[in-house]
Amino acid sequence: MHTSIKLVGLGLFFSLSVAFSNHKYYMSLMQIDYVQEQQALQVTVRIFVDDLQTALNAVGTAAVEIATDREPLEIEKRYRAYLNEQLSFEVNNRKKNFVYLGKEYEENQVVFYLEIQEIDSLQSLRIKNTLLTHALNEQENIVKTKAYGKNKSVVLTKNKSKSLIYF
Amino acid sequence: MKKISFAFLVLLCTASQLILAQTQKGHTNTNKFKQLKDEFATPNSQHSASGAPGTHYTQQQVDYDMDIVLDDTRQRLSGFEKITYHNNSEDTLEYLWLQLDQNKLAKDSKSPDIEIDTVDPLYTPATFAKKFIEAPFDGGFNIEAVQQSNGNELSYTINRTMMRIDLPKPLASGKTFKFEIKWWYNIIDHTIDRTRSGYEHFEEDGNKLYVIAQFFPRLAVYDNVEGWQNMQFWGRSEFALEFGDYKVKITTPKDHVLNATGVLTNPKEVLTKTQLKRLNASKNSFDKPVMIVTQEEAEVAEKSTSKETKTWHFNAKNVRDYAFASSRKFIWDAMAVDINGTAVMAYSLYPKEGNPLWEKYSTRVVAHTLKEYSKYTFDYPYHKAISVHSKNQGMEYPQICWNYGRPRKDGTYSDRTRDAMIGVITHEIGHNFFPMIVNSDERQWTWMDEGLNSFIETLTELAFDKDFNTGNLPKDIVPYMGGDQSNIAPIMTQGDQVYQFGPNAYTKPAAGLYLLRETILGQKLFDYAFRTYSRRWMFKHPTPEDFFRTMEDASGADLDWFWRGWFYTTDVCDIAVKEVNQFRVTDKPTKRILSMAKELGVPAERIRPGLFLTTDEISEGEPEKIEDIQLLTSYLEKKYKNKIAPEIPSYVYEIVFEKPGGLVMPIIAEITYEDGRKKRKTYPAQIWQKNDREVRKIISSTKAIKSILIDPDLETADVDTTNNSWPTLKKSVFDLKKEGFKTQQ
């Protein structure tokens, strides 16, 4: 995804009315792979650190800095809560919770690893993803799925935060 | 007789209809390597087939003589400009078009009207009031006079951000036309409305920091590609401007520190003796910046407000635009940069709010950038480059640019803030080369300056710190390129129509050129060609074709396939190892050859002795190893008598590469042998010329192959790397991470 923290300039990033950010575009990437042998949906979510920080601070009362030496110790708890608020999944028409496995910082992105377990087959997947869109008008959340050897992808935005995918 | 011929005709007709029904439909050449004759403009005497300016290449020149007043109490800018327009084209002009960029901020601007609204979940009182209660900002040019130097009024028409001046009589080729414009406008707070030019207000001390650009009516470009480039300025696609000489006088409050495009011609009138002395010292300081105005001095200045004014005089030769920055809050430091024996000055202007970050990095990054860019293009031809601190934007003008990067209130800063600042300064200073000197049409093609600039910026950042996260490498563009196609435009799309501006016009072209340099052409060929393009089009107006053609002309490589795929389509790179088949070598006719012989009626014993590759079961009496095959060993013994014979391979493999992606790309295969050794083989992209879906390679080795990995260093922006391995990886990255998280707990 990305580009560094750089923003490049307005020359660059000039969109008439958005909040400032440190990189050239507002984008998150969610990769969902159905692994039949493990009966699981493996979910990887990549978000720019700056954007996530903006979003967390837009909903929370206490401002935080993340991925710096000022990151609060209980950040993991806050991430879990945020992801649970902004993401939901229905597999084969049934609501399914996800397990938060962990996160990693990779350059200026944070990568979350989530898993939806006990999926013995996959016919449909309804995704709701409102990550960052509540704080950043231009946010685009790209969702890519891979199941039974086929790739499908959708882009979710502030105006369209849900999608139903059939496999 | 008649009857017969009729019947015969019917017969003929039926026959021909039958033939028609059986005939396959034809098609035109859709090969990915087809030349770009249909896409490229036809070369002519202005833009030649080699990509160089042609023998009849012309370019207009526009000189400006301006008197500008910055009114700090009312935040108003006024100016009187005398313009000399040189018609160097072969055409006669009936009118001139000027750009009125400030009108984008006029009350009746249509820019807000084309923005698509969304309901925000939460409004601050300020954002709510601005959107739903308050009147729009009273911006835009107030044109007070448009006249000839004798005072005669000129007829003009304003079409939003463009103004047409009707010439009293047609302006013939080679002639000049002089006229004058008097104007003023209200300056906006750029930190709220996110404009490139404006001021920032500092609540604590009540002062303002002005970054002023696009502030005067400027001539549009007239050339033989667009005629007049008078597409409206909506706010995103930037500028097309003519080169010319500027004489500018700027009046500011007396306690302001100002810098601008051009050479300051009255330093003694506007600088103190101490400042002058320090400035002279900085001209010999090549290793570290010298403070011209210190933080202590700036802090004293910001405590009062002078009612007096002073006027700064500048001369700028051969620049395409003009900009300046002014504030009583400015700290100023300077150092000299050696550009192949010529000293160029690197300056930074910043308020105390930028420190300690700015004093540490800004000017040094400017110096580094000028040196690195000069290596890849041409020696920086201007006498200075200035980095000005601006709260939240990066924006470029000739010799001067605005950059963000502000520490926390307590003066500390994260690595992210520091790297963002280094990145943006590199980028904006780099714009001095593209488009300030290699002056492409930004209104039409954002990628020509942003993409080329982001590419050299990437090399410059990596030279500054080899681990710098540039965000412009091929791997970085994968999420964009692999994303939803309905939201992606080809790079060759006019800027206002692009869906995802940053990845489309910055990252993708930059990553593509990086790929072209590192993986396809090699650094030497690429750098020569890129430098050729930069030099050919210095102080001129290149088109995309001029770039594409020059890169081929100077490197000797046919790159049409690369431009076509990467710049003209939204195709993705996805190359896979489909299968790997191991062969046995035998001298016994295989099932395949036996059945061929049978078909041809050749008895088995008449098959010519030979070597056969097969996957058939080994049968009795067959040689187990290749070196047991007498037919081969005796041939080699004879041929290499008294010489060292090459080693006989023990293994032969057929590798099947598949290409689910639409892009053609070299296949980079890393082969790992049983003993752990690795070998890399790159097959040029042209391997896909005859078959765009699947290709086979047969390779031999003395050791067994353990695994094959395509694109091990993520050079090609392959959007799906899960099919890049043979054998297929048992554990995915996800599985490995999951195990890692478990052990951590």
Ligand SMILES: [Zn+2]
């Ligand atoms: Zn730029």
